[in-house]
Amino acid sequence: MDKQQIAAYLQEKNIDHVKFAFADIDGVLRGKLIHRDKFLDGLKDGFGFCDVVFGWDSADVCYDNVELTGWHTGYPDKYCRIDLNTMRHIPWQNDTTFFLADFTQSDGSAVPACPRSLLKKVIKQCEDMGYHPEFSQEFEWFNFSESPKSLQEKGFANLDTLTPGMFGYSILRPSQQSAFYYDLFNQLNKFNVPIEGLHTETGPGVYEAAIQHDHALAAADNATLFKTAVKEIASLHGITATFMAKWNADLPGCSGHIHQSLWSKDKSQNLFSSATDANKMSDVMKHYLAGQLYCLPHLLPMYAPTINSYKRLVEGAWAPTTVTWGFDNRTTALRVINDTVGHTRLETRIPGSDTNPYLAIAAALASGLYGIKNKLELTIPNTVGNGYKDAAHGILHTNLKEAAVAMQSSDIAKELFGDDFVQHFTQTRMWEWRQYSKAVTDWELKRYFEII
Template sequence: MTVQEILAYIKEHPANKVKVAIADIDGVLRGKYISAEKFASVMEGRIGFCDVTFGWDVGDVAYDNVKFTGWHTGYPDALVKLDLDTFRQIPWENDIPFFLGDFLDHQDTPAYTCPRQLLRKIQTEAQQAGFLPYFSQEFEWFNFAETPESAHEKGFKNLKPLTPGMFGYSILRSSLGSEYMNDLFDLLTKFGVPIEGLHTETGPGVYEAAIKYAPVLQAADQAILFKTAVKEIAYKYGIMATFMAKFSEDLPGCSGHVHQSLWDKNAKKNLFYEESDPEKMSELMKNYIAGQLYCLPHILPMIAPTVNSYKRLVEGAWAPTTLTWGIDNRTVALRALPGSIKATRLETRVVGSDTNPYLALSACLAAGLYGIKHKIKLQQPATKGNGYKDLSHGVLPQNLHEATQRMKQSPIAKELFGEQFVEHFTLTREWEWKQYAKVVTDWELKRYFEII
């Protein structure tokens, strides 16, 4: 729609308001409603939004260790520029108009703390190199027959899953509560988040969805809107959806695998495909894979951002632990899917469902481009068989603290994302680890209370 058509739609909409949102560092959408009149005055300008958005954690507790904002700055308003290309209607809210925005700093330039601005920057670098990145992210998540109130009352223990038992790809179970599943598929598509596939995954009440591929920024928009939209649609049915990477030690974790390919600037040719290669993989694709393998230990917090992330990245839990790649192998970090001229792509399997899509896609793309820029040869052979046992090229950092220190000290991370972003982001991850480290857990009480 043109600017004039958008404005006309909003003026004619009976709600007389617009919903706007931005993504914080954890991938949580923070937003508000504004009047149609207010929107008309800022739609091609700027709107004020308190910069505490990048000064607190997921629990709204203010960081005490970042420079961008804090008590030392007085938490002023930052500027948000709405992206009119993200216009969509929210079908479960009477088609209220909705927009995403980008944070600017106080000099009206892209804020180094803004995840969407970071992905814009890396997308531009790819385009300047002659590439059009196409990406998609798929998600697994648990669904519980609970409300926020009942889950809090239970202390998040003994929650009732939407369906019992382990039943992946179940036609039977997907018919139980089919109204919810059908609403997910239909309403998400109407919301501009086109779903290619939706099914039950192994685990009680677990679903998996594949989102249609798109240019990388649009793909990240779709992914972040998917996570919030699923939760909002679930609320309608008295259901809580969680995208935690590992809900239970006894159950598989939840992935957020990223699929990616590079095309020519006219989107006519998949540059990862090579007919003459025995595996149908171009040298460009091999450079891209080599770049990711090389960079993964330096950027891991961007694709495993929480304490909980690393409880998914354990042997035998359908998530990788080693620096490996393979062809159609689900036990490695990078799963190459060559063959078709249209569908040849790379799947980064380290990524969990708890990620900020803007940061996860930024990490994958920047690392792959690093391999192309530096012409890194894919000398590491493809892993065949069990990738968990292939330790020949190293393993991933095993917790958030270890991974954060590696990224914080990495010149590669700073080259890829800029020193200011790396400093801010790693400080937020240090904060996250500090909050975890001071908590006395149920495990400690059960293990030590009586015996020690």
């Protein structure tokens, strides 16, 4: 609907308030509940938002190493704009009308730190090349019979998982939590975040959901909304959901795999598929795949953005550690799925569930397009067998500092996303590393407190 239609709808339904939100650099949704009149008035010029939302971390601690905003600028307002195409209703909040926003201005310029604006720029490049980008992200996450208050009281230790034991693809476990399980599926679909499948994964209280594929921007919107929606629905059942990549050293990590393909503009032809190629892969797909492999070491923080991300990227944890690809191989960084023409796609397996979907999808799409633009040859052979043992073409950085330093100095990253974004984003990752480096962990206490 356009502005006039939405205004008429709100008037007809006697809706006097609207909620809107945007994703910050960590993928955390920030937003407001505003009066209908303010909402309609702001559709022309945007809504002023204190730009501290791009100047602090996920704990609202202000960065001291970014140029975009800070005490040196006085933290002024920047204007975000609501995307009317994202209108939906929150069924578990009395059908509150909801919109997504970003910081793309009417002249096409954007705040360099706005993840959704960055993805929109990459998508425009893709569409200007004649492609329709089809994407989807899937998530694993753990559920606990805890509240935010009980987590604090317990010091995040000795937590009560929703269910016990390792029971992947269980029919029994969801039936024991059927109210929550079916509420997730039904409420998310009503929220216009359509779920393709939902099941338990191996681990106590862990679920996995695949979101239906869609245009890249809608897919990133759905993935971002999915994470917050799951947390809100869970809280109504006395449950806390976490999307940490690895919350427990002894349990599997949580993935956020990205599935993608390029189609003709009218979506009639999957341009990744070829009937004449021995492996059913088109030249477009091969160049795209080669681009992701080539760019991967330059963009790793966009796939693995937290300290915790790298606790998942270890051998034998169902997450990749090497620059590899393979056919239906879950030990490689990139997995080619080509069983049918319609299903032919690439799965990028590096991201965990802690990713910012806008940045992870932007990284995947931009690096794939880089391969197409430069006609990169797929010189790295496909891995057969254990991808952890195939380090001939490189290994992934093992911590956030290494990955951020590499991206900060990368000409490839700057070519793809611009110097302003690269500098801001990598500085926020370096800040994250500094906060971690000052922390005294439980591991250190247990190892050194008495003995040393």
